[in-house]
Every structure is written in C-alpha cells, then in structure tokens.
Amino acid sequence: MVTTDEKGPLTAKKKSVIIRSCDGDEFLVSESAAVLSTSLKKILEEKEDRLIHLSDIDNKTLAMVIAYLSTHADDGLSDDLKRSFDQEFVSGKEFDVLKYLVLATDTLQVTCLCYTVAKKMADIMKNKLVEWVRREFDIQNDYTPEAEAEIRRLDAWAWDDRQLEDD
Amino acid sequence: MGTLNRKAINPIDRYQALGLKESLSKPSLYVFASKELSSILRNAYSASPKNLQSLIFQDTLFAFSLLPELQTQYAISAANSLLQSAEFAFPKQKRALAVTEYKHAVVASKRKSKTNQEEEGLTLLPQDALVHIFSFLDVQSLVSASAVCWSWNTAARDNHLWKSLYAIFFYNSDNFTKHSGFKMRGVTKNGDKIHPLDDIGNGVGFDWKCAFKTAFKETCYRKFKTYRGYCSSCCAIVWLRSNKCSNELSTKVGINHQIMPISTQQIVDYVLYGGLLSESSLDSDSDTEDVSVFKLWAYPQI
Numbered sequence: 029m030v031t032t033d034e035k036g037p038l039t040a041k042k043k044s045v046i047i048r049s050c051d052g053d054e055f056l057v058s059e060s061a062a063v064l065s066t067s068l069k070k071i072l073e074e075k076e077d078r079l080i081h082l083s084d085i086d087n088k089t090l091a092m093v094i095a096y097l098s099t100h101a102d103d104g105l106s107d108d109l110k111r112s113f114d115q116e117f118v119s120g121k122e123f124d125v126l127k128y129l130v131l132a133t134d135t136l137q138v139t140c141l142c143y144t145v146a147k148k149m150a151d152i153m154k155n156k157l158v159e160w161v162r163r164e165f166d167i168q169n170d171y172t173p174e175a176e177a178e179i180r181r182l183d184a185w186a187w188d189d190r191q192l193e194d195d
Numbered sequence: 196m197g198t199l200n201r202k203a204i205n206p207i208d209r210y211q212a213l214g215l216k217e218s219l220s221k222p223s224l225y226v227f228a229s230k231e232l233s234s235i236l237r238n239a240y241s242a243s244p245k246n247l248q249s250l251i252f253q254d255t256l257f258a259f260s261l262l263p264e265l266q267t268q269y270a271i272s273a274a275n276s277l278l279q280s281a282e283f284a285f286p287k288q289k290r291a292l293a294v295t296e297y298k299h300a301v302v303a304s305k306r307k308s309k310t311n312q313e314e315e316g317l318t319l320l321p322q323d324a325l326v327h328i329f330s331f332l333d334v335q336s337l338v339s340a341s342a343v344c345w346s347w348n349t350a351a352r353d354n355h356l357w358k359s360l361y362a363i364f365f366y367n368s369d370n371f372t373k374h375s376g377f378k379m380r381g382v383t384k385n386g387d388k389i390h391p392l393d394d395i396g397n398g399v400g401f402d403w404k405c406a407f408k409t410a411f412k413e414t415c416y417r418k419f420k421t422y423r424g425y426c427s428s429c430c431a432i433v434w435l436r437s438n439k440c441s442n443e444l445s446t447k448v449g450i451n452h453q454i455m456p457i458s459t460q461q462i463v464d465y466v467l468y469g470g471l472l473s474e475s476s477l478d479s480d481s482d483t484e485d486v487s488v489f490k491l492w493a494y495p496q497i
Contacts, residue, residue, distance in 0.1 A: 130324050142327065150331030158342045170344050175222050179342050185408055186338040 045072065048081045049090040057094055061101035065093075066137035084135060089128045092117075096141050114140075118148035123165045126152075207247040210235075219258050222265055222345065226273040229258050233273075236280040252289055255281050259293070262300035263307045269349060271304070325350035334360060334411070357403035365410050 043059045045068070062080075063069040071080055082090065099105065099113050118126065126149050133142040153161050162169055171179070218228035232254060240251055255277065262274050274297065281293040320328075329337055329351055337360075341351035 127320060130320065130328070134321065134324055146324070146328040147331045149328045150336075153340065154332060154336045156336075156339070158339055161340070161343050165343075167344050167347075171342075172222060176342065179348065183338045183341065185412055186335050 044078070046079045047090065047094070048079065049085055049087045050083050051087045053087050053090075054079075055090060055094050057097065058101060061094070061097040064097050064100055064138060064140075066139070068136060082135070085132045086128070089125075089132045092125075092129060093132050093136065093138065093141065097138065100140070114144045118144055121148070123149065123152060206239075206243055207250060210247055210250065216254055216257060219254070219261060222270075225258075225261065225265060226269050229270075229273045229277045232258060233277045233280040236277070236284040240284040252285065252293075255293055256296045259296045259300040262297075263303040265304075265345075271301075274300070320346075322346070322350050326353045326356060329353070330356055330359070334407075352404060354401070354403050357407050361403055361407045361410065364407070 045057050045059055045062045047055045047057055047062070047068075049055070059072065063072065068080060071077065085093070096117060100110055105113075121129075126145055129145045130142065130149065133145060153165070156164075161167065169176070213231070215228050215232055218224040219232075232251070235251060236255065240248060243251065258277055259274060262270065265271075278293065278297045281297075282290055285293055325347060329340060332340060337351050337356065341348045
C-alpha cells in the first residue's frame with residue numbers, strides 16, 4: 029500500500045476514500061468498508077485515487093449503501109448484529125427505494141447487499157395478485173388483453189387444482 | 196378441411212394459410228412467427244413464384260416495422276436473425292430496403308425504450324437484476340410475476356431459474372424418495388433416475404420451464420403442496436417459499452444450501468421422531484388415525 033502522506037489533508041485519514049454521488053455530494057468512507065464493493069475495490073487497486081465519482085447513484089441511495097458497507101466492515105459487530113441490521117435495513121422500504129438499491133448494488137457489486145435487497149423485493153411480491161404487483165410497483169401493463177389471457181391460460185398449471193386433476 | 200385443400204393449390208395460398216402477418220402482430224407470437232418467416236426466407240424464397248416472393252418481402256418489412264412496439268430482447272434478437280435471413284435471400288434492391296427498414300425500426304425501438312424509461316423512472320430493472328430477484332420466489336409467485344409485463348415475463352422465463360427449481364423439486368428429492376419409501380414417477384424401480392440433470396438440458400434449446408411444468412403436473416403436485424422443504428445444510432425444515440433455504444444468511448453467500456421438498460407425513464415424522472431420513476417412516480405409521488391425510492400425501496408403492 030502506497031501511503032498518501034504527501035497528500036496533506038488525507039494524512040489523518042489515509043485509510044479513507046471519498047465517494048461522490050451523481051448529485052455532487054461527497055461521502056467519506058473507510059477503505060475497509062469501500063472494498064466490500066467489488067467495483068470500488070478494483071478501482072482502488074488500479075489507481076491510488078482517493079476520490080471516486082459515481083455518476084449513476086444518487087445521494088439518498090449512496091448514503092444507504094455506505095451505511096450498509098460501514099456496518100458490515102465494522103469488526104466490532106457480531107454476525108448476529110449484522111444480520112439484524114440487514115433486516116432492519118430493508119424493512120419498511122418502499123419498492124422504489126429498493127429498486128434504486130438493487131441498481132446501485134449492481135453497479136458497485138456488493139454481493140451480500142444485493143442478496144438482501146433482492147430477497148426483500150421477492151418477499152414483497154410473493155403470493156400477490158398480478159394487479160397488486162403492477163399497482164404497488166408502478167409497472168405499466170404492456171400486454172394486449174389477448175396476450176395476457178394467453179399467458180395466464182398457459183400458466184394456469186401452477187395454481188388450478190381442478191385442471192391439474194383433470195389432466 | 197375442404198376449403199383448406201381447395202385453397203392450398205398454390206404455394207401462395209399455402210403461405211397465406213399460415214397467417215404469418217396476423218401472428219406477427221400478436222406480441223406473444225411475434226418471435227415464433229418471425230422465426231418461421233426467417234426459415235421460409237432461407238429455404239423457400241428462391242424457389243417461390245414472383246407473387247409469393249413479393250408477399251414474403253412485404254411480410255418481412257412488416258415484421259421489422261413492428262419492432263418498436265415489442266421492447267423485448269427476444270423480439271429484437273428474432274428480428275435480427277430475420278434480417279440475416281433477409282440479407283441472405285433477397286436480391287440487392289430488396290435487401291437494401293429491408294436493411295433500411297430494420298435500421299429505422301431499431302432506432303425507433305431504442306428511442307421508445309428510452310422514453311419509456313424516462314416516463315416510468317426505472318421501472319424496467321435490468322433483466323439480470325430481475326432474474327436475481329425472481330430467484331427468491333416460489334413457483335406460484337414466479338409464474339405470477341411472468342404475467343406482470345413483458346420484461347418480467349422474459350426474466351421469469353429464465354432457464355437457469357427453472358433449472359434450479361427443477362433440481363430442487365425433482366432431483367434432490369431422490370434421497371428422500373429412497374429413504375422414506377415414496378416412489379415418484381421420476382425414479383424407476385431400481386432407484387435409477389430418469390432425469391439425470393447433468394445429461395439432459397445442456398442443449399441450448401432445452402426449455403426447463405416446460406420440463407418443470409410437465410414433471411410438476413405428472414408427479415409431485417400433491418406431494419409438494421405442503422411447501423415444506425428440508426435443508427441439509429441447516430438440518431432444519433424450512434418453508435419452500437423460494438428455491439433457496441430461508442435460513443441462508445446474507446453474510447454467508449456462497450454456501451450452497453441444498454433443500455428438498457418433503458411431504459406432510461415427513462413433517463409428522465420429523466416432529467415425532469426427530470429424524471427426517473430415518474427408516475421410521477411409512478410402514479410404522481400406516482395405522483395412524485388420520486388416514487385421510489395419509490392418503491392425500493402418500494403415493495402408492497408401485
């Protein structure tokens with residue numbers, strides 16, 4: 029590891045990285061937290077750049093991701109505490125927020141966060157009506173009525189007891 | 196069928212009987228219709244009479260012009276292979292027209308998808324993210340998700356998803372089948388697997404969803420209605436709500452939790468005797484009072 033002694037202000041926090049969101053705000057993150065993200069780790073390995081600009085992650089999302097990374101990089105916390113933090117982290121978040129989190133974890137390649145968020149999203153949509161999912165997730169139905177009827181007919185095997193018994 | 200026979204004297208009538216143009220206009224059939232058109236272009240175009248050639252040409256252009264409406268990767272790749280066939284089959288002038296039409300369609304398609312994304316924010320998650328999310332869903336929810344919109348449909352059809360579901364439902368269950376005395380139709384009398392996962396389905400065209408559907412309908416519907424599974428890594432009974440063990444910890448991604456579906460009878464055994472794979476299963480319990488439950492879940496010994 030090359031030291032950053034010459035860089036003045038960073039001397040005191042030479043194990044820190046500055047991450048800038050697409051809104052222009054800067055976040056100070058410890059290096060141990062940053063390297064939990066595979067992409068950030070790669071960037072840090074390639075160049076000794078202490079300022080990383082993320083052009084497609086906004087303030088709100090980045091702040092959440094960093095909170096997550098910092099917690100998981102904290103060696104003082106037990107696995108149990110981290111796990112309950114994970115649950116707390118995704119609970120009560122709206123689909124929209126989770127969506128941006130998934131996109132951000134995709135960019136940053138944070139495997140465990142991606143897992144947690146994707147699982148949460150799946151839990152939200154489990155056993156819900158198609159209409160509910162569209163409404164809650166604000167997804168436009170781009171099927172023609174015929175196409176939708178066809179798809180539902182073809183997929184009826186997963187639910188319809190009677191049909192299955194007739195077969 | 197009389198009308199069909201009478202009509203189908205000429206190649207052009209037969210071609211029209213295929214109703215390709217209509218099928219192209221239906222989003223659910225677009226991919227198939229354009230594949231058909233593509234092979235007609237490659238194999239029949241040069242031998243066709245002039246009037247049929249011009250009809251095929253028009254349909255090809257029509258197929259390209261529909262592209263902006265479709266917005267799925269499947270449709271785009273289907274149109275792309277159609278273009279290759281068109282370049283192969285058409286003479287110079289028509290080829291140029293077809294290429295132009297295709298390019299216009301692709302540009303229009305991209306523009307539309309961009310405005311869509313701007314309008315809907317990022318409703319359209321990238322396919323790989325969707326597939327990842329869907330990997331936590333159970334069968335019913337996964338099938339349900341495919342009815343939400345086209346992009347979800349494509350993701351929920353992902354072959355790997357269905358392959359792993361297939362593995363959980365019909366392959367890992369091999370152990371439990373032997374131990375508990377259950378017989379599944381997927382397993383022959385010798386215990387040999389009919390569906391060794393490694394041997395089939397490595398081909399590109401293999402449809403795991405279809406395979407799952409067939410196997411699900413045939414064998415295991417009743418048995419798996421409990422939606423309970425046994426995770427061999429955690430040694431615990433878990434809900435089979437997704438194709439992953441619900442105890443799988445986010446901090447320990449990478450450890451493979453193998454789960455297999457279990458029957459109500461096995462849950463009862465588990466409660467009574469603690470062990471799941473012990474030989475204490477069916478025979479000793481066959482005089483249990485709750486015969487209806489037994490009948491409902493057990494499969495007759497073949």
